[in-house]
Amino acid sequence: MNFLWAGVLIVATIIISSVDVSGTGRLFLANPLLLIALMVVLVLDMLTFCLAVSCVIKKTRHAVPFLFIINTLFKYNADSALAKSKTTVVQYLMGSFMYGFGYVAVATKIQDNEKRDLVSNFGNIGDKTSTQVSIADGLLFMLINTAFNLLLTWYLDEVYKGDFGVARPFYFPLTTAYWFPNRRSGKDLPKLPPQDPKYFESAAKGLTAGIQVRDLVKMFGHNTAVAGVNIDIYNDQITVLLGHNGAGKTTFISVITGFIPPTSGTAIVNGFDINANISKVRENIGLCPQHDVLFPKLTAYEHLVFYCKLRGQYKAGVDKQLQDALDQVGLSAKRTSFPHQLSGGQRRKLSVACAFSGNSKVIFLDEPSTGLDPSARQDLWKFLKSKRTGHTILMTTHYMDEADAIGDRIA
Structure with missing residues (x-):
């Protein structure tokens, strides 16, 4: 203006x-x-x-x-x-x-x-x-x-990229990977290292991995935040990362979503390598960060519309889906409310709903239940379980009961 x-x-x-x-x-x-x-x-x-x-x-x-x-x-x-x-x-x-x-x-x-x-x-x-x-x-x-x-x-x-983002090499315009990005099947990746069946449950047959992480390392100076992680996260499941504060859960998600580059190793998200095609990775992911990132001049409903339009998914019939999403997270009465008019728990619910808007296939939820009362947490669990099919969901928490209640797999 x-x-x-x-x-x-x-x-x-x-x-x-x-x-x-x-x-x-x-x-x-x-x-x-x-x-x-x-x-x-x-x-x-x-x-x-x-x-x-x-x-x-x-x-x-x-x-x-x-x-x-x-x-x-x-x-x-x-x-x-x-x-x-x-x-x-x-x-x-x-x-x-x-x-x-x-x-x-x-x-x-x-x-x-x-x-x-x-x-x-x-x-x-x-x-x-x-x-x-x-x-x-x-x-x-x-x-x-x-x-x-x-x-x-x-x-x-x-x-x-400065402090955030994965930078490309200076010669990237000369590479075919930039102009013609290809999906990776993941078959060329090393297999997961042998795991003790006493502590690790083997994956059921027929599952397809939406996220494959191999030898992922992130170091800040001499401090290791992510130490050689190897994990497969499957479609149509909720995988929960359980750990105390400072365990590296947020750093792990930040690397996979392209906020910060890995020190070594890689991850394949929905068929695209985070080191080679992070822009393609971002086209199909939804993220609920640890701290709410909301726009003060947009209403709750307008947030969902914004993310749909951002991904080019605002089409006929989407309004009904967005309203249903608000109903499912308990924000139907707050449709026209601005973020400052919402409680901390309600803003958290809105962040979760935003992560699923725009037809995102891979969802990252970083401690989504923070600030929610027990009843609201139960409603959130019910919402996430209803969204399991058709999505690959990776969620972090430091609550053991939450991981046990909602996780198909716990890491």
Whole structure:
């Protein structure tokens, strides 16, 4: 909304500046539509440049001074380069890949026309009289730079993830795995290590593993959070990870869902390797994190709609399913309530319902019953059992009774 108002103010300012209101003349001779087009292209160039910068600099307090310095340096460099460039090839190379060059070129040409009492319009945007670059050239430079910024954003977003996410190798555009991701059957993975039948129950025949984890290790410095985990988690079952606080349950889920990269080892989720195709993994997973992540300006029902639309699953008949989901978790009376109007337990229920929205096949629930009273916990267990078929559910808890009541398998 703020962006929209800024656009309205810019357009209004340009129109007022280009109209002779009091009979004393116009502030600008240039065609107002040309100035509006210039502002639109400039905003696109600036926004895409900021997107590229945000891939590397994650914090606002670092990004603002960086952008100020870069913008200032580029402007003065553009002025100098514009004055020194003599050939069209050099101009196009600088203009296409040097932020600010195109805008300075257009502004310089319009300023020159204003000094000579010439009207800058769409009929003379190709004129290069008294300047090195025409208005058309400058606009083209900004459009090319916008496309370059988008390409750079795509690349940087894949190779640099900061604190969260699994980064791809710098050469990922040259790999076929990126452009043509293939499912892995899991048959090429090492088999699970031998297990003592006294402590481990063998899986029933005919089960299909939705998640296969092999030698998964996650270390933070010299501290090992996940130590070589090997496990198969099966479709149409609820597998419960039982452990005390600090046992590594959340870290394990964070690695599998792509929040943090593994130190070594891998996992196959719904046929895709977390190291090679984490984006494909995320297309079919739902997550209820340990701490609720809700949007303050969305109602309970709008949260479910949002996640459905995010996954491209908002189709005819979905509204009834979403309402049924709210009924099943006991939030039917809170359909139009915002998160701050819900109790801690109700927000937890909403997080669980969000994990199942959007036709997710693999569900991760990190201590979903935290903050629920005994009755609400029973209702949650009933809901999860009703969702068992058609899903691969991995849930964590530190309650032994909960693991025993709901888990088909306990690890």
